[in-house]
Amino acid sequence: MDGFExxxxxxxxxxxxxxxxxxxxxxxLEDAPDDQQRLASVFRTVHTIKGTCGFLALPKxxxxxxxxxxxxxxxxxxxxxxxxxxADTLLExxxxxxxxxxxxxxxxxxxxxxxxxxxxxxEAARTQPTxxxxxxxxxxxxxxxxxxxxxxTAAYAPQSAAPIVSEPIVSIADQPPSENSAxxxxxxDTVAADAASGTDCDNAAESPLHHPAAPEPATPxxxxxxxxxxxxxxxxxxxxxxxxxxGVTKTEASLVDASVRLDVELLDKLVNLVGxxxxxxxxxxxxxxxxxxxxxxxxxxxxxxxxSELQEGVMKTxxxxxxxxxxxxxxxxxxxxxxxxxxxxxxxxxxxxxVDKTVLEAIKDPLTHIVRNVVDHGxxxxxxxxxxxxxxxxxxxxNAFHEGGQMIIEISDDGGGIDTNIVRAKAxxxxxxxxxxASTLSESDxxxxxxxxxxxxxxxxxxxxxxGVGMDVVKTNIECIGGSLEIQSTLGLGTTLRIxxxxxxxxxxxxxxxxxxxxxxxxxxxxxxxxxxxSLRAHQEIEFIHDTPLFRLREQLLPLIYLDxxxxxxxxxxxxxxxxxxxxxxxxADGHQFGLVVDEITDTQEIVIKxxxxxxxxxxxxxxxxxxxxxxICLILDLIGLAxxxxxxxxxAERNTPIAQPxxxxxxxxxxxxxxxxxxxxxxxxxxxxxxxxxEKFVSxxxxxxxxxxxxxxxxxxxxxxxxxxxxxxxxxxxxSQHLGLEAPLHTVVFRDGDRVAGIVVKKILDILHDQxxxxxxxxxxxxxxRHLVIQQRVTRIIDLETFLRSSLRxxxxxxxxx
Amino acid sequence: MYTTTLTRxxxxxxxxxxxxxxxxxxxxxxxxxxxxPTTRVPLAPQVVRGLMNLRGHIVSMLSxxxxxxxxxxxxxxxxxxxxxxSSEGPVGLLVxxxxxxxxxxxxxxxxxxxxLHRRQRPFLRCAYKLEQRLLLILDADRVATATATD
Numbered sequence: 001m002d003g004f005e006x007x008x009x010x011x012x013x014x015x016x017x018x019x020x021x022x023x024x025x026x027x028x029l030e031d032a033p034d035d036q037q038r039l040a041s042v043f044r045t046v047h048t049i050k051g052t053c054g055f056l057a058l059p060k061x062x063x064x065x066x067x068x069x070x071x072x073x074x075x076x077x078x079x080x081x082x083x084x085x086x087a088d089t090l091l092e093x094x095x096x097x098x099x100x101x102x103x104x105x106x107x108x109x110x111x112x113x114x115x116x117x118x119x120x121x122x123e124a125a126r127t128q129p130t131x132x133x134x135x136x137x138x139x140x141x142x143x144x145x146x147x148x149x150x151x152x153t154a155a156y157a158p159q160s161a162a163p164i165v166s167e168p169i170v171s172i173a174d175q176p177p178s179e180n181s182a183x184x185x186x187x188x189d190t191v192a193a194d195a196a197s198g199t200d201c202d203n204a205a206e207s208p209l210h211h212p213a214a215p216e217p218a219t220p221x222x223x224x225x226x227x228x229x230x231x232x233x234x235x236x237x238x239x240x241x242x243x244x245x246x247g248v249t250k251t252e253a254s255l256v257d258a259s260v261r262l263d264v265e266l267l268d269k270l271v272n273l274v275g276x277x278x279x280x281x282x283x284x285x286x287x288x289x290x291x292x293x294x295x296x297x298x299x300x301x302x303x304x305x306x307x308s309e310l311q312e313g314v315m316k317t318x319x320x321x322x323x324x325x326x327x328x329x330x331x332x333x334x335x336x337x338x339x340x341x342x343x344x345x346x347x348x349x350x351x352x353x354x355v356d357k358t359v360l361e362a363i364k365d366p367l368t369h370i371v372r373n374v375v376d377h378g379x380x381x382x383x384x385x386x387x388x389x390x391x392x393x394x395x396x397x398x399n400a401f402h403e404g405g406q407m408i409i410e411i412s413d414d415g416g417g418i419d420t421n422i423v424r425a426k427a428x429x430x431x432x433x434x435x436x437x438a439s440t441l442s443e444s445d446x447x448x449x450x451x452x453x454x455x456x457x458x459x460x461x462x463x464x465x466x467x468g469v470g471m472d473v474v475k476t477n478i479e480c481i482g483g484s485l486e487i488q489s490t491l492g493l494g495t496t497l498r499i500x501x502x503x504x505x506x507x508x509x510x511x512x513x514x515x516x517x518x519x520x521x522x523x524x525x526x527x528x529x530x531x532x533x534x535s536l537r538a539h540q541e542i543e544f545i546h547d548t549p550l551f552r553l554r555e556q557l558l559p560l561i562y563l564d565x566x567x568x569x570x571x572x573x574x575x576x577x578x579x580x581x582x583x584x585x586x587x588x589a590d591g592h593q594f595g596l597v598v599d600e601i602t603d604t605q606e607i608v609i610k611x612x613x614x615x616x617x618x619x620x621x622x623x624x625x626x627x628x629x630x631x632x633i634c635l636i637l638d639l640i641g642l643a644x645x646x647x648x649x650x651x652x653a654e655r656n657t658p659i660a661q662p663x664x665x666x667x668x669x670x671x672x673x674x675x676x677x678x679x680x681x682x683x684x685x686x687x688x689x690x691x692x693x694x695x696e697k698f699v700s701x702x703x704x705x706x707x708x709x710x711x712x713x714x715x716x717x718x719x720x721x722x723x724x725x726x727x728x729x730x731x732x733x734x735x736x737s738q739h740l741g742l743e744a745p746l747h748t749v750v751f752r753d754g755d756r757v758a759g760i761v762v763k764k765i766l767d768i769l770h771d772q773x774x775x776x777x778x779x780x781x782x783x784x785x786x787r788h789l790v791i792q793q794r795v796t797r798i799i800d801l802e803t804f805l806r807s808s809l810r811x812x813x814x815x816x817x818x819x
Numbered sequence: 820m821y822t823t824t825l826t827r828x829x830x831x832x833x834x835x836x837x838x839x840x841x842x843x844x845x846x847x848x849x850x851x852x853x854x855x856p857t858t859r860v861p862l863a864p865q866v867v868r869g870l871m872n873l874r875g876h877i878v879s880m881l882s883x884x885x886x887x888x889x890x891x892x893x894x895x896x897x898x899x900x901x902x903x904x905s906s907e908g909p910v911g912l913l914v915x916x917x918x919x920x921x922x923x924x925x926x927x928x929x930x931x932x933x934x935l936h937r938r939q940r941p942f943l944r945c946a947y948k949l950e951q952r953l954l955l956i957l958d959a960d961r962v963a964t965a966t967a968t969d
Contacts, residue, residue, distance in 0.1 A: 276875035518859065567861035612870075613879040614907050614964050619862045625870060625877050633858040633870045633877055 011052050012105050013261070015097070018045045022094050023331045026087055033082040042090075043072045049097065060110040061100045067119045068093045071126040086125045091331075092118060264357070267317055274307075274314045275608040281307040282629030319354040319503075322400045322409070325364045326351060329371050333396060336375045343382050343393040344375060350400035355407045355503055362481045363409070363501060366474040370411055370497055371396065373471070378415035378495055388492065390414065406525075407503055412496040418489040420446040427452070447489050451475045479640065482508070482525055509606050509794060510626075510636065513585065513598040516569040520598075521607060521626060521636045522585060524795060528593065530601060531584040538579035547574045551584060551595055558586065560595045561646035563637075566621060589639035594648045604683055604795045609636060620645050676796065677749065678764040679724055685762075686769075686798045693752040695765060697745035709812060712759065714750070720812045721748065721759045724799065756809045829925070831947075833918035833954060834901060837889040840918060840954050842947075847903050847959040851917055854880075854898040866965050868913060871900075878902065880911040886965040888938040905963030912962065923947045923954065931955075 022045050025038045032038075050065035068090065074080040096115050103111035281303055288300035330346050337344040379385075379394035386392055399410040420443050427449045428435045438446075450471050475485050483501035502508065502525065510521035511530075531553065533541060542560070543550050549560040564570035584595040607626040616622055620641030628634050673689035702712050709720045748759040831842030832851070857869025857880050866885040871878045880900060884891060892898075892915070900911040927948045931940060942962050947954040 569861055610877045615864055615867050615879055627872050631872050633872055
């Protein structure tokens with residue numbers, strides 16, 4: 001019985017997929033009723049389901065699909081046009097099939113629901129336009145199930161013996177649909193005739209040449225033969241369609257062949273295993289560095305490379321197009337709009353944009369919720385739209401794209417927008433804000449009030465013309481996966497919701513900090529900037545309101561919280577305590593900016609998040625943990641939890657105006673082009689392009705040794721090579737021999753300072769950013785201080801190449817003269 | 820009063836904590852290893868000693884002494900950890916010393932007396948009367964989710 005259950009399962013999975021496609025196809029057909037390819041695809045789907053359920057002894061399901069198929073034949077042949085009522089009936093059929101499949105899935109057979117009325121409607125829809133050939137709705141179709149069982153088999157038998165001619169298939173595809181004027185019975189006649197002649201019946205069935213020969217039927221055939229004939233015709237056609245698919249649209253078929261259905265559980269296991277392999281790799285690489293064994297180095301390098309590629313590949317398998325989350329929306333919008341008496345077109349862009357499966361699952365419900373809201377409250381009734389001078393059909397626009405390592409989804413409509421007056425009144429009425437406070441809020445702030453929990457209750461749904469049903473839940477769900485939500489609305493013109501979500505939850509870039517000797521990871525998505533203040537400046541710039549520390553960041557007060565205090569590792573600091581050097585991580589979480597004071601800022605890294613056990617559920621400040629390259633565990637901070645714990649989000653510290661952008665973000669400061677390079681240890685460095693002469697590639701064999709230096713012949717000159725060490729100070733170190741012996745060319749940034757030329761070897765040249773505004777003076781002013789910027793959502797160090805190179809080149813010059 | 824919850828002879832992985840002999844069904848025990856350095860988790864309940872990297876899995880290490888309200892260890896001899904399979908994945912229990920795997924006769928099983936301190940009672944399922952001493956059977960799932968802080 002196991003084998004049979006497997007077949008059923010397979011059938012269900014396939015059918016559900018097909019049904020989703022059917023929904024899409026039918027909706028598309030409403031707009032373009034004579035899209036032959038889609039009609040053929042719809043027909044094929046229904047036929048497949050029908051064929052299989054006859055095989056699996058599901059008579060009811062078979063009956064519904066059979067009648068549906070009968071209706072689709074004239075549609076496909078262009079005898080019937082797909083009108084709205086027909087589409088409704090067909091969609092109803094899809095729902096009925098889905099309902100029955102669910103019953104089958106739960107092991108209750110096909111269920112006891114009566115689908116005869118639907119069958120009658122499907123019959124009626126078919127016969128409606130050709131009133132002369134009305135079938136009595138009670139036409140005996142009981143022979144169906146048995147006939148199907150035998151039908152395809154009988155039809156396929158001669159085909160397998162006959163030689164398959166590929167040429168005529170092409171001619172079918174070329175045949176314009178308008179020529180296809182045969183009626184159902186006509187077609188069946190043709191088929192019968194061809195079947196009699198016994199050659200290539202499937203191709204001939206659709207050939208226009210046969211039409212003149214076929215007698216024009218004036219009356220319907222007697223019931224019994226008629227019943228068998230379309231049956232045969234259908235299976236013939238299905239087969240020819242199938243052949244169309246394999247012959248004409250070859251790419252489509254090969255796509256099906258090239259994909260494998262996989263259990264998600266297996267995939268998750270693979271992802272976990274790769275995660276562990278990465279950790280093991282990190283340990284091996286670390287170990288190989290401590291030995292001088294050349295083969296060991298080579299093997300570790302190779303392992304390194306393969307693991308990275310494997311990781312990338314496996315992560316890709318979890319990526320799915322956003323279409324999978326959107327797929328059901330057109331149907332939802334159509335049904336909902338119809339029930340509200342609205343006319344709405346849904347447009348989608350960037351459906352192929354890929355995102356991790358877990359993220360996709362997490363945004364499915366919020367998305368549905370938002371779209372429901374748009375239809376419900378956003379887009380107005382046609383009369384109202386006309387009165388406002390807009391076309392009666394509203395447009396709901398979905399757009400997805402990648403930006404800066406994140407996925408952006410925009411949901412916009414051309415509806416009425418959010419009336420801030422009503423929202424304001426509602427919020428005051430519900431006691432969410434005081435009327436005094438309300439008068440100070442900007443329009444945009446008012447719009448965002450709809451995200452307040454409890455704003456949307458049943459009563460306000462009808463009163464507020466904007467959105468608001470459970471938007472707080474939507475916001476929470478999106479923030480749960482590290483995303484954010486923005487809303488822009490113009491009264492009378494429409495609303496745009498912008499959702500930003502991370503591409504994957506599995507691997508995230510973090511900033512590593514140290515406090516009280518322990519490492520903690522801060523997700524970079526919330527990171528704004530890093531500020532270091534020495535004890536002298538700290539004395540002036542850290543101010544206190546009673547015992548609460550504040551920092552003046554560009555003349556705005558930034559509340560500070562100390563990580564060690566939050567973790568209970570240090571008693572609260574008080575006003576008057578002696579100041580010390582401070583490392584402030586400026587963060588944005590839960591709508592607030594704050595500074596997190598840590599002992600040390602260590603590094604940036606990409607990590608795999610692992611959840612914490614139940615013992616830590618009550619602690620708001622951790623988002624999870626990860627295993628570092630050295631095998632030790634590092635806790636990941638939950639910034640929203642930390643902000644709440646530290647009282648940042650309490651009313652007192654609330655800030656309505658965001659702190660001004662850092663000067664290098666503003667337009668006034670000097671801007672320059674930056675070369676972004678990868679150092680190989682996941683850290684990025686930006687080099688001002690003005691100091692770069694050329695980008696070159698050298699191979700290992702070009703490199704020679706001269707004293708303590710590695711050198712290369714470059715344009716008749718001997719130039720030394722350096723590399724940038726991974727530490728935060730960005731010191732230039734002598735180019736290490738570790739890079740040697742590699743096959744890959746060495747990417748080298750050639751720098752010229754007057755007569756002196758030097759090369760800096762980097763792992764990879766990533767990007768050149770033009771007009772990147774850069775702060776004129778390095779923080780702190782001394783040469784060793786590196787600046788940090790968040791570029792493309794990643795912490796990037798900007799190094800002052802000239803200063804570093806000057807000292808390095810001096811050593812080179814000294815060594816040279818000494819030699 | 821004989822308990823009827825167990826119907827066949829059971830094997831227990833036994834260990835000593837503060838001189839008392841405890842047992843957990845062998846099926847629930849994943850492995851026994853020497854205690855390793857852990858990463859502390861500030862703000863966590865006191866019963867949590869820290870997090871350990873067990874071949875790429877993050878395992879919470881719990882002090883059984885803390886969970887059962889027993890005094891802290893005086894000697895600094897090596898602790899052992901019993902990794903148990905709980906409903907939430909592996910959890911490590913820190914114990915003093917590992918005993919044998921014992922097969923016991925269910926006829927010797929008795930429920931724990933009501934006079935037992937309520938601090939320990941939820942964690943103990945029953946006690947086996949061995950010849951020399953009592954074997955106290957722990958409810959692995961309850962111990963694994965213990966959050967007692969005092």
